[in-house]
Amino acid sequence: MNKYLQIHPGDNVLVALQDLQQGTEVGFNGSTITLLKDVPAKHKFMIADAKEGDPITMYGVLVGKANAAIAKGELITITNVKHDASAFHEKEGTVAWEQPDVSKWANRTFMGYPRKDGQVGTRNYWLVIPMVFCENRNVSVIRTAFEKGLGFAPAEVYNEQVQDLVALYKKGDLGAIKTYTAEAVSLSNKRHTVFNNIDGIKFLMHEGGCGGTRQDSDALCALLAGYIHHPNVAGATVLSLGCQHAQVSILQDALKKLNPDFNKPVLVYEQQKSASEFSMLSTAIRDTFLALIEADKESRQPSPLSKLVIGLECGGSDGFSGISANPAVGHTSDLVVALGGTSILSEFPELCGVEQELINRCVEKDVSDKFIRIMRAYESRAESVGSGFYMNPSPGNIKDGLITDAIKSAGAAKKGGISPVIDVLDYTEYVKRPGLNLLCTPGNDVESTSAEVGSGANIVLFTTGLGTPTGNPIAPVVKLATNTKLAQRMPDIIDINTGTIISGEVSIEEMGEEILEYVIRAASGEVHTKAEMLYQDDFIPWKRGVSL
Incomplete structure (x- = not known):
């Protein structure tokens, strides 16, 4: 397993793939970098000296600026780096996309419920x-x-636990209450x-x-x-x-x-x-x-895979999200789009800094203009109450390496793959065109997932690096761990482990194909997601005030 990764050739930071101790010497591009501090896994360190005001780049885009001089080999933190992102403008160039090979799924179907209006x-x-x-x-x-x-109704294991505790209390057996442990139940799909x-x-x-x-x-x-x-x-x-x-x-x-x-x-x-x-x-x-x-x-x-509408969501993101689960889900999205299906990428505050890439991927100027208009209006509303997209990262995000919104956004956008943007939807607008759709929602996990399903997603791919139980009342939510430790620690909420990308066991493309196979099984009712089995029926409508 590699100890570090440069995500894009233009980046001036490296990502630690495992905990690296102070004094460790890292060989990179023919030179040696000596780490000046411990660098926890998922965090980043400089590959060259930077002075105050210098840009910090990841994923090939601007993600921050140095708050002070940062030495080669030094850990970047919220103290020495502040959020910054590139400005965006009207669409440039034409859209070119080399579709992935989907011949192996050409005749595949899933077992769905056809509706009279053509949806499945x-x-x-x-x-x-x-x-x-x-x-x-x-x-x-x-x-x-x-x-x-x-x-x-769900299994009543907790009701039974309370009844047991009441019985012990009536007996006056306080010691038994303190040591009581409820037995886990196996949740049935049917x-x-x-x-x-x-x-x-x-x-x-x-x-x-x-x-x-x-x-x-x-x-x-x-x-x-x-x-x-x-x-x-x-x-x-x-x-x-x-x-x-x-x-x-x-x-x-x-x-x-x-x-x-x-x-x-x-x-x-x-x-x-x-x-x-x-x-x-x-x-x-x-x-x-x-x-x-x-x-x-x-x-x-039996229904064609073109009837799949995939929601692309992340929550509890970490420093591995943008290099394992998100790009793998992005490849799955590209596969679904190439098969004539639909995907929905939301969470507009988490597209900060990559707007121009998405604008240039829009197939029509009217579509890109709508994206620009919605993004600017959303940012303006946030700033009007003394906030802004730069305040999006949560304490958990920051602790695990996502120290600016632009770093978080650059990784989050990978869920959308590389296919053209076919349409842009404002909140509550329903999908009308197959292909990749951008949907305006906040970054809030449940508000965004609720919106994706309300816009037509019949299954949701949800990546998490910290462990988020989010589900939805009517659409299966597939939970993908960005790292193996999480998948092993929280197997009751994780469906797929993409941490094998970090360890080098599989490629992003191989994992993307594996995810698609799981999607087909889940869409057919052959498997139920952990969120379904736990009755994780989260639903929160978004008030169009400021929610990041």
Whole structure:
């Protein structure tokens, strides 16, 4: 295994692939670099002296500037380097792309749920949605009734643990309580027997719908419409209070905008028009059960890989993200695009510094102009409240080597591979064109993943270097570890280990192909992701204020 890596020939820093001690001599380009301090794995050190104001480059782009003089062999930190990134402007040149060889998948299919509008689902869910937070309690009542009644409820190992602890407490056995250890349970992929072709009922509770701006409630309605329109959804039960900003009529208009011929069953119940809460909930449960009988008639059918819509996401990123998991996922994205499928790259604050590359990859000037307009507006909103993209890296990111937003962004953008950018979508816009799409979302893991699925992703590839459990209610989220230590430490949330790229066991291209094979199996329902098995159903709508 190599001890260090220069990512791009133009970089003036090297990445430590393992912990390197002070005094270690590193041979590079015919010269010797003596490390002036310990350099932890994932962090970077200078290959030449830099004076204050000199650029720091990684991935071939500007990622910061020296805050003070930095000596050759010195560790770069938040103390001696500050964020900086290249400016961007209108599109230059033409788009050229040499597609990867996808002949081995030319006749492959996945087993999906074809919908009447031409989309194909990777799961078959029924949704229960509140139009406003006032209905969350009623949604919870329906959730308890259906999950227990139909066998969709998670294993009750923790309930059993509490019961055991209560029994020991009643016995007065404090010592046994202190040493009590619950037994882990094996989570089954098949969680019910009542309906064979329904993967579950999902409940999108949220804190919006009223009390905020009308723009926020309109965006919420558009996001909920994207979930109802989604190919993984057979239909929905909607609970409305009646007086809130997020009116059912706005949701219905958003559905018609997505598909003028929209014809999925959507059952709507308004509490302020109901005789009683009991009457509303009892009727909703009965009608939903009848709709589930119809939804169960859907079955998986062989479907072309061109019907895959892959969300590209990262969270809990580390210094290896941009050299293992992200470029591997980028290759998977290129494969899917070459097969006629679709991928979605989001998290606009984490594209800071690589905007020009993405602009030049846009197939049309209208597309690149839209990207420029959205990026500048987003950055302006952040700066207007005394923030900015430069504040994006979290303490965990910084601790593991991502010390500026531009470093984080340059690695995060690798998830998008090298294929042309076919379209740019603002928040809640639904994918319309196959190929690589850029979607405006914050860098927040759950807000971004929720948005990708709301825009049509029927499976999500989520890379993590620190360990992030994020999932989604209706789309499988495949968790990819950037390093082997994480995969071994948190096997309950990690699906694929890309740390073998760091150790030199596989290439980025080989791992990208391995990921695609897993995607096909997951899309077909042959495997369930760890997030699915843990019921990690995260859903957070984005308010268009400042969220990085």
